[in-house]
Amino acid sequence: MMKKLLTLVAALVLSVNGSFAATPPVDAMKAAKIATDYLNSLGGSERFITSVTLDRGAMISGKQSWMVRWSKSIDDGLDKEIGLRVKMDGSFARVVESKASKSGRNEPASQGIR
Secondary structure (H helix, E strand, O other): HHHHHHHHHHHHHHHOOOEEEEEEOOOOHHHHHHHHHHHHHHHOOOOOOOEEEEEOOOOOOOOOEEEEEEEEEEEOOOEEEEEEEEEEOOOOOEEEEEEOOOOOOOOOOOEEEE
C-alpha cells in the first residue's frame, strides 16, 4: 500500500502544472497521509486513494488545496463521499456528490464540500 502511495505521489509531483511554482505549505505526501489517516479512522480496507491533485481555489482568493479521490465512494444514503479536500493549513473537508436534488426530481448530481 505504501509503495503504491509513494508511486502515486511521485507521479503527481512530476505532473504538477508550472502555474503552481511556489512550494505549497502542505505537500502531496502530507495530504496523502491526512487522507490515509481519515480512511483508516473509518475502518475497513476496501477504499484507497486513486489520485492527489493540486487545485487552485476560487479565482478571487487563489488559495490552493489538494483534492484526494477515493477508489470507491462512501455512501451514506443521501450523499456519496468521493474524497477529501485538504487545505494548506492541514485541515480537510469531505467532498460529496448528492444523489438527488432536494426537490426530488431526477437531476444531475451536484458536487460539493461538506
